[in-house]
Amino acid sequence: MVTITPVLLCGGSGTRLWPLSRKSYPKQFVPLVGEETLFQASARRLHGTGLGAGGLGFAAPVVLTNAEFRFIVAEQLGQAGIDPGAVLIEPEGRNTAAPILAAALHLAATDPEAVMLVAPSDHVVPDAPAFHAAIERGLGPVSEGRLVTFGITPDRAETGYGYLEIAAPVADGAPQDLVRFVEKPDAARAEAMFGSGAFLWNAGIFMARAADMAAAFRHHAPDLCAPVEAALDRARADLGFLRLDPAAWAAAPDISVDYAVMEKAGNLSVVPFAAAWSDLGGWDAVWRESGPDAHGVVATDGATAIDCRDTLLRSDSDRLEIVGIGLDNIMAIATGDAVLVADMRRAQDVKLAVAALKAKQAPQATSFPKVHRPWGWFESLVIGGRFQVKRILVHPGAALSLQSHHHRSEHWIVVEGTARVTVDDAVTLVTENQSVYIPLGAVHRMENPGKLPMVLIEVQTGAYVGEDDIIRYEDVYARG
Amino acid sequence: MVTITPVLLCGGSGTRLWPLSRKSYPKQFVPLVGEETLFQASARRLHGTGLGAGGLGFAAPVVLTNAEFRFIVAEQLGQAGIDPGAVLIEPEGRNTAAPILAAALHLAATDPEAVMLVAPSDHVVPDAPAFHAAIERGLGPVSEGRLVTFGITPDRAETGYGYLEIAAPVADGAPQDLVRFVEKPDAARAEAMFGSGAFLWNAGIFMARAADMAAAFRHHAPDLCAPVEAALDRARADLGFLRLDPAAWAAAPDISVDYAVMEKAGNLSVVPFAAAWSDLGGWDAVWRESGPDAHGVVATDGATAIDCRDTLLRSDSDRLEIVGIGLDNIMAIATGDAVLVADMRRAQDVKLAVAALKAKQAPQATSFPKVHRPWGWFESLVIGGRFQVKRILVHPGAALSLQSHHHRSEHWIVVEGTARVTVDDAVTLVTENQSVYIPLGAVHRMENPGKLPMVLIEVQTGAYVGEDDIIRYEDVYARG
Structure with missing residues (x-):
């Protein structure tokens, strides 16, 4: 029986799911797919004991967020009935490397052998038992001091993700050695990789013992260590939150964990994960994960589609009805104060809407009523x-x-x-x-x-x- | 100097401009194009003295509406600074023949020679002086006891209107004898008629002396006369309105003035009108009349278009921002409680949205917050x-x-x-x-x-x- 400490990263504030995701209340805190918010679903997926085939259990999660979101984190965990082990407050955004190192050092201080599982809090993983099984498959390499990442078996030639190359296609999901990281490909390259079976999507989920994770940072990203250690040493407890020291934190490089550590680490194992997964990186992904009907239409309770194809119609206000007529490949999302209507193929350009509204000083760009x-x-x-x-x-x-x-x-x-x-x-x-x-x-x-x-x-x-x-x-x- | 009495028909409640036009507050009472409502603009266009080349003047208008709209009529005329001569309340909708006859009889009772100009109250006619000139051109035939209708010179092969055939194309706008009415054509027939120059759009605007109009009804539509006369005789004055008698009115045939009288009248003259005109019969017409930019885009104050073409983006709530990205031939109209997103070519199908919302008992189908x-x-x-x-x-x-x-x-x-x-x-x-x-x-x-x-x-x-x-x-x- 192994106990794992989830490390949930939820300081981000993406704009690609505007108008539902805004700087003041971003997508991980919103019920985008299903009843719970993405953050709640992520926490629940990594919660409980006696899971998997071997009695996998999760300790109370360590959450990394920022000052603005700390009460949302507390409230949403409270609603889900999950007590956090610690909520570390990042004084400012520093990408993923610094917060992961902070979590590793925080855990290693009390138990260097603690196994940490680092996960973003805005992913959709409908089959939690399959994910628990994948985690169990990764425990072998972890016990040998290796870093483990999870690679999603692609179901399409996606150009929006980075890839992990492994030695050969595998059917049993056994851990593989990583050959190399591959940047987001163009369409032709994505088709080739999808066909080969030796490339998995890089989901940004990592597992390792806290001490091994810290050691990898010391070896590959030594310039991160002093600022993050200092930010933790001088952290201030505040109403149940642990505020990392702003001055020390400010000196930490703003870099992703992939660039800082993982792409350089020689001891990275990849656990293939063949079940459904999405990072909900745009409204097209929300459309896909929301179960389109035979015409490709997703329409929420307050939405009505008439003669539409491959269309997402979504009302997120109980006082707002939205109706689409004769639409093809369109997404329309309405909240009480904003409506986005876009070509589905422009899902990655929704940030342009946010920029345009910022330019006209519309509050809808960043905040909610x-x-x-x-x-x-x-x-x-x-x-x-x-x-x-x-x-x-x-x-x-x-x-x-x-x-x-x-x-x-x-x-x-x-x-x-x-x-x-x-x-x-x-x-x-x-x-x-x-x-x-x-x-x-x-x-x-x-x-x-x-x-x-x-x-x-x-x-x-x-x-x-x-x-x-x-x-x-x-x-x-x-x-x- | 001639004085004309405007007869404004505003009892209708179309659904093609939903969500801005609803049964409880239809399009004629909404500022769809410009600052004033269509009804106010229609009343203002037929108001004043010393107009045209010959000193044309308008008497106080006779308004025909229903009980539900009577206070809206009074309020909007009040805002426009126009006193109505009479507001006749139709107990129920009876198409256009019965209300026009009621107006004719009402006017003829005090002045059989009174010249009445019957106009719908939801048309857009940007160039009022040009319209006044057309009215003046029609006064000759009117003085000879003829009925006059106005035919709009087409600027495109429109399939959405009926046509008036005249003997030959005319350049000077002089009155022509009508050859015949033509039903809404298919595309090929519309092209042919547009090319010939001898076909004008039937705008449903009529001018005649009150006694001549009444005589035409007596001759061609005698079954209308008894019920409408009785409804007027038994009308009840109520807070400044004249309520036509419901029982008598109920016996009046539900028929358009075209079918009942105009298509049968042998004494119909057509005055060509070559300036801009629209009946705003759909959101595509609103888009056209709102001045699309070089990309064909119309975006209101609360709307932002990014990489769009031939698109209408309209926010009619000051608390609602709408953003379009990569749209082509799309119309999106948002109010505080409803959003319509449709292919522009489906403008005539907006009634389907209203029917769908009625079926789900959504109040947005018929009423406003x-x-x-x-x-x-x-x-x-x-x-x-x-x-x-x-x-x-x-x-x-x-x-x-x-x-x-x-x-x-x-x-x-x-x-x-x-x-x-x-x-x-x-x-x-x-x-x-x-x-x-x-x-x-x-x-x-x-x-x-x-x-x-x-x-x-x-x-x-x-x-x-x-x-x-x-x-x-x-x-x-x-x-x-």
């Missing part, structure tokens, strides 16, 4: 000349900061649950269908003392209703 | 399990009905203007940033006593927040 905070979330329902209406949800036990505003008064009407409201010196309980008025300038706080989520409607009136009109006096989440 | 009422409008901002939030606008001087609810309490927060609020026996003035609570069961009313629109946010809480939980005690608009 629903804004997530440590205490819950809020969304603006309507903004007028001198007013704004928000819906606010506060988690059980959570509290907003003690604050005041210069330019607005607020009416709060509780519509679900119970709020404890502080206005200057008075503290009152406000329950469903009760309201409270916060005069301009009053020092106030909203808390949820209950066991259920509390929802209130906030009506702001005043000459200025921007988010930056806020003076914070106390904040349990240590925000400015 | 913003609901217009005689007193103003409201829109639902969010509906939860036991609550709903609405924005409500009340026109100056207007009042909602005196009412109560069985299942909900309401919090009202005024955010613009001043409300006079009745709750049981108490009447209070509520101004910006003040709130009032309406307990479940309380008899209440909201009025705007001021000179500016009053906006308030209503937060409803209760086990049921449907529109039908309402008991009305008094209603100045005589609703049930």
